[in-house]
Amino acid sequence: MSKMSSVYGEAKANYTAKLKIKSAILFVWFVILTIICLFPIYILLVNATRTTTDISNGISFLPSTHLFENYKSATGADFRLNYRALYGYRNSLIITCTSCFLTVFFSALTAYGIHVYDFKLKETSYTIILLVMMVPMQVTSAGFLSFMSKIHLTNTYWPLIIPAVAAPGVVYFMRSYMKSSFPLDIVEAARIDGCSEFRTFVSIAIPMMKPAIAVQAIFAFIASWNNFYTPNMILISVDTKKKTLPMMINALQSSDVLNDYGAVYLAIAMSIVPIIIAYVLLSxxxxxGVALGGVKE
Amino acid sequence: MASAAQRRIKSISYAKYGYIFILPFFIVYLFFQLWPLINTFIVAFKGNADTGVDNWVGLNNFKDILFGNPDKPFTAAQTVHESFFRCLGNTVILWVGNFIPQIILSLSLAVWFTEANLKIPGREFFKIVMYLPNILTAASVAVLFVQLCGQSETNPGAINSLLSKVGIVKSLPNGHIDPIEFIDGIWPSRFVVMFIQTWMWFGNTMIMLMSGIQGINPSLFEAASIDGATSGQVFRKITLPLLTPIMAYTLVTSMIGGLQMFDIPYLYNKNGTVKESLETIAALIYKYFHVSDLSKSKLGYSGAASVLLFFITLALGCIAFYMTRDKDEIAKKKQRKKNEKQLKQQNKQFGGFSV
Structure with missing residues (x-):
């Protein structure tokens, strides 16, 4: 009996020892991956505080003290031709906030309309929305641009904002969420209490869908903030003051300030840091949200 | 009876709200997505700057792109033919080079993160860090890597100086280092773009696969561990087969995303013009229509290339779905149909009575 238990104990000890070794190896591997993930961002932040000569002399892992000088040249006359951070923030925020609001509100409205009401084209319209999800943006862009220039909307923000109303992926997500957690009895109850249909949506459905709305709002915000393709396509010939932040970063590349490394690193950092802060808070x-099959660009 | 009738009246009177609520979506969709899609097909049959963007040219654009004009090497037709296939090749190379490492990395990480008996501290932290690159602005990331991978003798860039510290990159006699051409070299630059793509997307893929693994019935894993299965066996016999649908989804979305690959290869260069070895299909389409005056653009070529891209995407999607469909399910369906047929025949024999 005692022999049995010792054999069992040995096997168990063996098993746990193996698991411990595996866990330790994996932990080291994860730490390596973490370093790889953070290395470029860390170097970006460090180099944003170093002078151009320091940077060209080699790599350093310790920040320096020249942040303010770099800021001065990044907002100075040479950069001003292509890069104006404050205007960039403003323009990106205008486009991003409005399109994010439109995406979330109208997607919730569409999902609600399909989920709550019975009408003839209900299933057809939902199928169309699912099909639309598959068409990539790049395929439609030639026709999109030629149409926009025909109705004179190029070089304005409208083509960047209004299409946000039709976001099939978000509608799909909201509908799935409603299916699992929005009972139709509530709508009936609201009707009996004399609540109008639109008000039911605004003051009952939207508060109930807060979790789904929050997740999708975050993703819509990130996608729109990071978008370079569409703004660069639509805003063909606009002043630097009207460009979005990613467009300004792109403009830096073809300018001759690219050799002022410290300031360029700071300019890039200024475009990335706000979104990193937001990510840390909302991670x-x-x-x-990603685990729920949220988005994939 | 009355209540049924009332209910019917009620549902009829509410149906209009359904239409009203989905109307904005469909109006905007019609104007900003469906019509542009149709319009892309229309411009594909119209001319370019030299033939006039408003003139119909039939299938000429497609003919130029697919077959070119081999007798006259420097004409527009031959150029567009060569660049289309060069860009298609680039796109495939860059996509394969980022998808394979990405799926291996994400799948292994997803399995390790979900293995319950491993004791790894800080799993949540690792997940959050690994997803971080995905939310960064792609345009900024590309320019950042151009800076990091600098290669001139006077400015070796962070990566080259790190490699020289480790000893991989040799030093020159004059004290400068002999850098790897991460920007000008064809394969080194492709490698960097593949690295950036993998770096940005593996966290996203990992989390999707993790949610797929967590959706597998845990009692299967329990049974396997009671039966003494090793973690390799569990992975091959349980995780992988049950993960096939979500893997198919990942493959298809990654393929479609890969065909649209734009920001990183388009912006990874030093002087603002996209490098030939990195030009993707999306970048080519973009180049043809992205001019300040549309009547001077190669809108026809750009439309035709878009249409081809559309059909390539469609075909790839169909193939992927066909390859990864659930074979057991199909076999079962066939069996069920067979059984039904037999049953019907039997019923006929018994004079139409159902048994």
């Missing part, structure tokens, strides 16, 4: 939501 739990975001990870949960």
């Amino acid at each position: 739990r939501f975001i990870i949960a």
Whole structure:
């Protein structure tokens, strides 16, 4: 009996030892991956504080003290031709906030319309929305641009904002969410209490869908903030003051200030840091959202 | 009876709200997505700057792109033919080079993150860090890597100086280092773009696969561990087969995304013009229509290339779905149909009575 238990104990100890070794190896591997993930961002932040000569002399892992000088030249006369951070923030925020609001509101409205009401084209319209999800943006862009220039909307923000109303992926997500957690009895109850249909949507459905709306709002915000393709396509010949932040970063590349490394690093950092801060605050939501099959660009 | 009738009246009177609520979506969709799609097909049959963007040219654009004009090497037709296939090749190379490492990395990480008996501290932290590159602005990331991978003798860039510290990159006698041409070299630059794509997307793929693994019935894993299966066996016999649908989804979305690959290859260069070895299909389409005056653009070529891209996407999607469909399910369906047929025949024999 005692022999049995010792054999069992040995096997168990063996098993746990193996698991411990595996866990330790994996931990080291994860740490390596973490370093790879953070290395470019860390170097970006460090180099944003170093002078151009320091940077061209080699790599350093410790920040320096020249942040303010770099800021001065990044907002100075040479950069001003292509890069104006404050205007960039403003323009990106205008486009991003409005399109994010439109995406979330109208997607919720569309999903609600399909989910709550019975009408003839209900299933057809939902199928169309699912099909539309598959068409990539790049395929339609030639026709999109030629249409926009025909109705004189190029070089304005409208073609960047209004299409946000029709976001099939978000509608699909909202509908799935409603199916699982929006009972139709509530709508009946609201009707009996004399609530109008639109008001039912605004003051009952939207508060109930807050989690789904939050996740999709975050993703819509990130996607729109990071978008370079569409703005660069539509805003063909506009002043630097009207460009979005990613467009300004792109403009830096073809300018001759690219040799002022410290200031360029700072300019890039200024475009990335706001979104990193937002990510750190909202990361739990975001990870949960991706796990729900949220988005894939 | 009355209540049924009332209910019917009610549902009829509410149906209009359904239409009203989905109307904005469909109006905007019609104007900003469906019509542009149709319009792309229309411009594909119209001319370019030299033949006039408003003139119909039939299938000429497609003919030029697919077959070119081999007798006259420097004409527009031959150029567009060569660049289309060069860009298609680039796109495939860049996509394969980022998808294979990405799926291996994400799948292994997803399995390790979900293995319950491993004791790894800080899993949540690792997940959050690994997803971080995905939310960064792609345009900024490309320019950042151009800076990091600098290669001139006077400015070796962070990566080259790190490699020289490790000893991979040799030093020159004059004290400068002999850098790897991460920007000008064809394969080194492709490698960097593949690295950036993998770096940005593996966290996203990992989390999707993880949610797929967590959706597998845990009692299967329990049963396997009671039966003494090793983690390799569990992976091959349980995780992988049950993960096939979500893997198919990942493959298809990644393929479609790969065909649209634009920001990183388009912006990874030093002087603002896209490098030939990195030009993707999306970048080519973009180049043809992205001019300040549309009547001077190669809108026809750009439309025709878009149409071809559309059909390539469609075909790839169909193939992927066909290859990864659930074979057991199909076999079962066939069996079920067979059984039904037999049953019907039997019923006929018994004079139409159902048994």
